[in-house]
Amino acid sequence: MKFLVALTFIFVSLNSFSQDSLTVVAVGEAELEKEKMSFMAPQFGAIKQSEKNKINSIIKTLKDDFDFYRHLFEVNKETLTQDPGKASRYVMYSIFSVVGKEIFGEFKLKDNQKNLYVYTDKKKVWMNNIRTFSHDLADDMYRSITGNQSIFKSKILFLSDRTSPRNKANKEIYLMDFDGKRKQRITYDNGMIISPSLSPNNDKVLYTVVETEKKIRKSDQKIRKVKNLNLYLFDLKRRTKQKVSAVKGINSGAVFNKTGDSIYLTLSNLKNADIYKMNLKTKKKRRVTKHFSDDVDPHINADESLMTFLSGRPGKAMIYTMDPNKPEKGNVKRISFVGRFNAAPRFNPAGTEIVFSSWVDNRFDIFRIGSDGTNLVRLTKDFGSNEEPWFSPDGQFIVFTSQRVISRKKAVQDVYIMNRDGEIIKRITSNYGKIYTPRWSN
Amino acid sequence: MSSISENSPNQNDRFNEFLLKALFSHITAITLLVVVETLWGLNLLNDKEPPKKVEVIQSAVRVDVVALPKMTLQELKKIDMVPPVVKEEPPAPETKANETSDIEFKKAQPKVNLSNLLKDISQKKVKTRKAKAKKEPNIDRKALRKLILDGNKISKGSSATGERIDASQKEFARYIQSVADSIRPSWKLPSYLKEKDLQCRLRVYIAGNGKVLKIEVYESSGDNEYDAKAISAVKKSGLLPKPGQDILARTTSGDILLGFPL
Numbered sequence: 001m002k003f004l005v006a007l008t009f010i011f012v013s014l015n016s017f018s019q020d021s022l023t024v025v026a027v028g029e030a031e032l033e034k035e036k037m038s039f040m041a042p043q044f045g046a047i048k049q050s051e052k053n054k055i056n057s058i059i060k061t062l063k064d065d066f067d068f069y070r071h072l073f074e075v076n077k078e079t080l081t082q083d084p085g086k087a088s089r090y091v092m093y094s095i096f097s098v099v100g101k102e103i104f105g106e107f108k109l110k111d112n113q114k115n116l117y118v119y120t121d122k123k124k125v126w127m128n129n130i131r132t133f134s135h136d137l138a139d140d141m142y143r144s145i146t147g148n149q150s151i152f153k154s155k156i157l158f159l160s161d162r163t164s165p166r167n168k169a170n171k172e173i174y175l176m177d178f179d180g181k182r183k184q185r186i187t188y189d190n191g192m193i194i195s196p197s198l199s200p201n202n203d204k205v206l207y208t209v210v211e212t213e214k215k216i217r218k219s220d221q222k223i224r225k226v227k228n229l230n231l232y233l234f235d236l237k238r239r240t241k242q243k244v245s246a247v248k249g250i251n252s253g254a255v256f257n258k259t260g261d262s263i264y265l266t267l268s269n270l271k272n273a274d275i276y277k278m279n280l281k282t283k284k285k286r287r288v289t290k291h292f293s294d295d296v297d298p299h300i301n302a303d304e305s306l307m308t309f310l311s312g313r314p315g316k317a318m319i320y321t322m323d324p325n326k327p328e329k330g331n332v333k334r335i336s337f338v339g340r341f342n343a344a345p346r347f348n349p350a351g352t353e354i355v356f357s358s359w360v361d362n363r364f365d366i367f368r369i370g371s372d373g374t375n376l377v378r379l380t381k382d383f384g385s386n387e388e389p390w391f392s393p394d395g396q397f398i399v400f401t402s403q404r405v406i407s408r409k410k411a412v413q414d415v416y417i418m419n420r421d422g423e424i425i426k427r428i429t430s431n432y433g434k435i436y437t438p439r440w441s442n
Numbered sequence: 443m444s445s446i447s448e449n450s451p452n453q454n455d456r457f458n459e460f461l462l463k464a465l466f467s468h469i470t471a472i473t474l475l476v477v478v479e480t481l482w483g484l485n486l487l488n489d490k491e492p493p494k495k496v497e498v499i500q501s502a503v504r505v506d507v508v509a510l511p512k513m514t515l516q517e518l519k520k521i522d523m524v525p526p527v528v529k530e531e532p533p534a535p536e537t538k539a540n541e542t543s544d545i546e547f548k549k550a551q552p553k554v555n556l557s558n559l560l561k562d563i564s565q566k567k568v569k570t571r572k573a574k575a576k577k578e579p580n581i582d583r584k585a586l587r588k589l590i591l592d593g594n595k596i597s598k599g600s601s602a603t604g605e606r607i608d609a610s611q612k613e614f615a616r617y618i619q620s621v622a623d624s625i626r627p628s629w630k631l632p633s634y635l636k637e638k639d640l641q642c643r644l645r646v647y648i649a650g651n652g653k654v655l656k657i658e659v660y661e662s663s664g665d666n667e668y669d670a671k672a673i674s675a676v677k678k679s680g681l682l683p684k685p686g687q688d689i690l691a692r693t694t695s696g697d698i699l700l701g702f703p704l
Contacts, residue, residue: 024643024699025618027675033630072633146633338510360510367510377518378511422515 035145037066038076038088045097054130055096055103061134062092064179065152066142068397071419086112090145096125103127109141119144131181151392154178155441156399157186157196157205158415162433168192171436173207173234178392178440180415180428187234187241194229195253195437199260202441205234206244206263208252231265233280245278253297257304264288264298264307264324275309277324288324289332297344300324301351306371308335308345308354319345319356321371335373344388347371348395348420355379355389355398366400368420379422386416392440396420399438402427610688618698620683621648625700628678631671640668644676644700648693652681660699672702 039059044052059079067075076088084091095106102124109119119141126133135152142150155175164170171193173186187193192210199205208229215226231251234241245251249268256263262279273294278285289295293313300307307324310317319336322328336342339358346355352371357364363385369376380386384402391398396419403413413434417425429435642663647656657676659669685693692698 022645022697022699023614023618024701024704025622026701026704027622027625027629027672029703030629030631030636030671030675031627032636033632035632358510365510368515376511378514381514381517421519 032071034070034072034074035089036076036084036087037073037090037092038084039063039079039092040083040094041079041081042094042096045095047096047098047103051103051127054127055105055125057130058105058125058134058137059094061131062138062141065135065138065150068151068179068417068425069142070425071396071421071423072146089113090118092141107137107141109144111145131177135177148394151178151394151397151440154393155202156180156415156428157198157439157441158429159193159196159436160433161436164433173205174432175236176428178417178428183429183432186236196439197255198439198441199256200258200442201260203236204256204260205236206254206256207232207234208254244280245283249273255299257300258302264300266296266298268294275307275324288328289322290328295320298324299346301347301371302349303351306347306351308347308371310343310345317341317343319354319369321354333373335369335371336376337373338376339367346390348391349393350395353391353395353420355391357387357389357400366398366422377422379418383424388437390438390440391420393442397425397440399428399440401435401438613686614689614692614697617683617685617689617693621646621698622700624682625675625679629672629675629702631668635665635668635671638665638668640665641704642669642672642702644672644702645696646676646698646700647696648682648685648698650684650690650694652684654682655694656696658696663702668702672700675702676700 039062042055042059044055047055056079063075063077063079066073073090076084089112091110091112093108093110097104097106104122105125106122107120108117110116111118121140139150139152142148142152156178157173157175159171160174161169161171163172169192170190172189173193173196174183175186176183186205187207189209194208194210196205196207208231210227211230212225212227214223216222217224228246228248229250229252230243231245231254232241233244244254244263245265245267247267247269250266250273252266254263254265257277261281262277264275264277266273267276267285268274272292273296274287274291275289275295275298276285276287288298288307289309289311291311291313293311295309295311295313298307298309304325305323306321308319308321311320312318313320314334318334318339319342320332320334322332335345335354336356336358339360341359343357343359343364347353348355353368354371355366355368357366364387365378365383366380366386366389367376367378379398380400380402384404386400386402389398389400397417398420399415399417401413402416403411405411411434413436414427414432415429415435415438416427419425640663641661642659643661645658645660646654649655654676657673659673662669663672
């Protein structure tokens, strides 16, 4: 019996294990690792020298394009004749040959770490539109590596006063490639254009023109000139424009909704400025903000669940967000609490961040904040006066204008691109007049 | 007396019977649990992975934003977060006194006793302080205004757990934080892995000289490449900070889990 009792106690005690104590320490988020990318010199079949020069420009464009993503890739600036092998993560090979009267290119992108070709294609080279062909090819290669669309096929809309007479402040709308090439004029209004905006499928442009109208004053029947800010819609394919809104006062700061059938704009016909939503077909309006202070400059996130705007309700221009589909009461959230004057709040494509400019140290600088008001960071400093930021369609870059004072009478204002962490990539306009309000395509 | 002697064998038999039944039912229950565990892959007996008490340490930093940031994100990134390695200077060589020439003359120290102390105190003159005119506090108003306007003053937070932490636990917590700080600069991921939002934990065994003795994948992310990058980050860091004697036993027995990222 004693033996049985002892056996029982031993059996029970086997199940009690000593517990170890481990301590977890967070190493934190990883830094982004750059991958080396190299381009081999193209191989040619029986191709004329003039055409070889054009083809070589494809390789140059590919390098320049990938160089924008310098936070992801370390692009070898030299075109290589010897295969770098594993010294470069990605290597691009190309062979060009003549088939009939056309030139065909065979392209391969090898991942040396996985030892496989991530991209292969054989296609006709658009010799008459080699830049578009190059950007398309770069986008295909980028997608094969990351699975995401790049900025290589995107455009930037902007305003310039290059054709304005000296005594006036006229501005026209222009469109250019994301890298500043192939600028083309869109409008010939000969007026003061402000706040342009592209539609979701990039085929229409909203913009406001400061127009002077002659009106007869009722009291003395005299003709007086009255300025009004009228909203227009320009069709980029048909090259036609139509007046969308011309109520008394401001019809400005208009942006499209996610489907492009409605717009959000600022109207001031009811004493102070407020934000409205308007159906483009029916012209029916719905008031979104209702406050005695001015509410201006709306921007909508991708799924139209959140709107950011500027409001003077706390006494100075601060950034707010709200759901534009719900009544204002209890729905408005203040995002910015610092800065003397904040302007131009813009969502990133995911709607998780807002980039804006703020007046600090006698100039404007660009800041980024979470849509919930957290993680305020400064992106520019000691770089002129920086305004009008706008995210790229992939959310990795910000286009903005930067003004540098040359003399008492002269200041230069150009378009720059930086990545979302504030690393300046390059200036993309030069000697093209004073540039305003750059808008990245969708 | 006779009734007791007659009953005890019966009582013994009943006790033995009871004990046998109890033992049999215990064995049956445990056998059933083992069978269920084997068939359904459950861990009912806790014999496969002994439960471990896991404590998470993460330093907290409180940032008071009272104005727009002065430094840009690029400037902040360039600040070296890893404290510089302070080279220990070798101890100065001891100089032996020359016995023949250097003769130290020591001052005769008076003996200290209570009566001498009391004598000294009684002989001391009491100084009377003159009433000083109240001065206005010497505040540099410009500096104070600048301090108030300057935002982004980072104050060290506290990883408060609500429990009393003893000295060795504090030292251990400080040490493992320094290990994480040493590894962080080497912790890099390509974009396609960063986007996946994965997490893994490595168990590290660290020797007294800071050398990493062993690395184990304690909790895999599910992606071999991600785990490999985390292991590579630890290896690339080289020699880690040296643990103190008090915590050496813990570092060599693998009490440290590194979370990538948490």
